Amino acid sequence: MTSPDSPSSIVGTAPGLPKTARGERTRTRILKAAEETFGTLGYHRAGIADITRAAGVASGTFYTYFSSKEQTLRELVQEMGRRLRAHLERETADAGDRLEAEEKGLRAFLQYLRDNPALYRVLQEAQFVDESIYRRYYESFGERYVRMLARATDRGEIRSGNDEVRVWALMGISNFIGLRYALWETEMDFDDIVATVSDLLRNGLAAGGGREKS
């Protein structure tokens, strides 16, 4: 665990952060329970009672730490986003070039999503509860991504082009591939998937477009 984030950055923070070790523990339990419950039941079907039951506390305790169900979702989206980014950065740190980083990134994303299926549901549902948090998530993700592509272009690893559009295309690929192969049908080998996408990114689809396989 890293040190707790400064509360000043978060806008609508709850009724005050916990002041004792016990409170800290309880708050964490509730947040984890919310993640699981939203992840399996979905935001709307999940009741506060479901969350508190999963956390092993009374329903009123929820409001000691969170101002509302919606606020909890917001906090969850931010935290899950941070965790995913940290994971991806760790897993792509040793890539030799951008296209290798794309491969490692996609594989890491698939693995992460399979291990944390709640991420997908919480994030996608947040879109319709509070669109701004969803936009912020992808736009901040996209900004970093654009910078990485620009650097890769400078290094001569990829052709120059409209990197913003490319980034949204890339995020779309990960998203859909993840939904299909990490959440719905998990039997296909990640290696095959990554190889196919990598080939698409390196060479495109056109016949004779890139170097041949062998």
Add this chain to the structure above:
Amino acid sequence: MTSPDSPSSIVGTAPGLPKTARGERTRTRILKAAEETFGTLGYHRAGIADITRAAGVASGTFYTYFSSKEQTLRELVQEMGRRLRAHLERETADAGDRLEAEEKGLRAFLQYLRDNPALYRVLQEAQFVDESIYRRYYESFGERYVRMLARATDRGEIRSGNDEVRVWALMGISNFIGLRYALWETEMDFDDIVATVSDLLRNGLAAGGGREKS
């Protein structure tokens, strides 16, 4: 209670289809109102009262034609999917090859989404109301798509590869590009977007991977 029709094909069809011209008109008005209301307010925030108000009928009339709010969403997803597919088929019919069809298809999709923003919201929210309808939507879309890629491979237009994975990547691209550039920020020229994606599909990203621009 009159003996209800027992339609064998469709499972949860409404309380019986309209039997007069007036009924037909009213049902259509309600369905259109539901599309608009779900599209702007979202499924959960939209009440039956909102829908019937928009349709100009009493709230009870809703249940003359639809068995539930959820059932209405299901019907809407199917109908909107049919309309989109018809549109895309029309717009890509005259493409000379697969990669040209991809260009025309993406442009047509963006245009359609900008003109029918409710499509996105209704479809994405349906995912969390009844996942099966959502899966069916993309899987049936995907199956046709795979067949088209296979045919294009036979014709030598694209390299052979794992077309299923490719199709999910392609659907992801359209989806995200559409969200960003047809719904959120509509000022970028579709031509730029299509050109960028087309270049990605034809040549990939790798430096020197494809034919140079000039």
Add this chain to the structure above:
DNA sequence: TTGAAACCTGAATCAGTATTCATGTTACGG
């Protein structure tokens, strides 16, 4: 023209559930 089926009405019902609050219980600095 007529009567039965189809259609329309909107107030009432009814269940679910986020949030509050009055009342205990626990932690811990002094």
Add this chain to the structure above:
DNA sequence: CCGTAACATGAATACTGATTCAGGTTTCAA
């Protein structure tokens, strides 16, 4: 050891909103 702030409880509150229903109105085939 206290005393007090922090924490925990769960029944009660307050409200929303989908669905029903008992009765009126319109349509249309005969």
